[in-house]
Amino acid sequence: MSLYKNKPEPFFDIVMHDVSSSPGLTGACAGYDGGKFRNEELANYIFDWLPEFALKYSELEEFNSGTAMRLVKQAAKTVYTTDKYKKRGEFGELLLHALVRQVFNSEPAISKIYYKSAMNETVKGFDAVHIVEDGDDLELWLGEVKFYNGNGDRAVADLVKEITDHTKREYLKDEFILIGTKLDPNWKHTPKVRQLIGGRTRLDDVFTRICIPALFTYESASVAAHNAHSDTFKQSLEAELKRLHSKMTAANLPPVRIHLFIVPLHKKQDLLKLLHEKLEGMQR
Numbered sequence: 001m002s003l004y005k006n007k008p009e010p011f012f013d014i015v016m017h018d019v020s021s022s023p024g025l026t027g028a029c030a031g032y033d034g035g036k037f038r039n040e041e042l043a044n045y046i047f048d049w050l051p052e053f054a055l056k057y058s059e060l061e062e063f064n065s066g067t068a069m070r071l072v073k074q075a076a077k078t079v080y081t082t083d084k085y086k087k088r089g090e091f092g093e094l095l096l097h098a099l100v101r102q103v104f105n106s107e108p109a110i111s112k113i114y115y116k117s118a119m120n121e122t123v124k125g126f127d128a129v130h131i132v133e134d135g136d137d138l139e140l141w142l143g144e145v146k147f148y149n150g151n152g153d154r155a156v157a158d159l160v161k162e163i164t165d166h167t168k169r170e171y172l173k174d175e176f177i178l179i180g181t182k183l184d185p186n187w188k189h190t191p192k193v194r195q196l197i198g199g200r201t202r203l204d205d206v207f208t209r210i211c212i213p214a215l216f217t218y219e220s221a222s223v224a225a226h227n228a229h230s231d232t233f234k235q236s237l238e239a240e241l242k243r244l245h246s247k248m249t250a251a252n253l254p255p256v257r258i259h260l261f262i263v264p265l266h267k268k269q270d271l272l273k274l275l276h277e278k279l280e281g282m283q284r
Contacts, residue, residue, distance in 0.1 A: 003057065032226070037266040092147025105132065152218035180193075216261075
């Protein structure tokens with residue numbers, strides 16, 4: 001049985017989900033409880049995914065009641081000591097990891113954060129590298145994240161630029177070389193992924209098997225204006241999500257499949273404070 005078969009219980013209210021549009025769209029909201037936005041619950045959910053986000057497959061094989069505490073502390077320390085953590089970028093990557101796993105039943109191909117250079121930086125390139133099984137074949141999901149505040153417009157613009165830059169042929173060739181060296185030999189899909197991204201496979205063929213899961217957060221006016229889930233709230237939030245999605249559809253995007261995850265927040269800084277405190281606490 002795959003180590004990734006068991007997942008944390010679903011948490012988000014999936015406000016919109018459309019795989020037929022281009023780009024595809026999933027709008028996921030934490031919602032309310034007791035008249036308040038569920039920041040605490042969202043932070044807990046994000047950290048439920050920490051071990052498989054931060055540990056290699058072969059380390060996860062060691063995960064049991066006797067090793068759980070040590071490995072969780074190790075995972076937390078790995079996130080905490082990266083340069084990117086200081087900018088809070090890892091939290092966005094962890095959120096993307098959780099949503100792609102939950103919504104599309106993916107498996108992480110590499111733990112990006114595990115592999116750090118001597119300069120203590122995470123592996124440059126895509127913010128997530130997952131696979132999704134498609135019958136006997138595999139799809140390669142190469143993620144991009146913008147963990148932003150604001151109304152979402154800057155996040156859309158920056159995502160479009162990054163997706164465009166990261167799907168250029170030379171960039172992909174270099175990235176595939178790096179990914180190939182980081183695949184865990186104990187993971188059952190390693191041979192197929194290596195074959196897919198190997199130098200002898202035409203990029204034209206690889207492009208047909210790639211999806212870019214692109215996630216951004218924003219501070220939602222609809223979330224701020226309500227304190228409970230209602231039809232009025234849902235209609236208001238859907239209008240926001242459709243507006244932001246339309247900005248992506250109107251952009252000059254490269255010819256590759258993209259699935260957009262939009263996560264509305266109340267106040268990003270409040271969520272960051274909680275995540276920071278939990279990450280520090282997990283290392284004690």
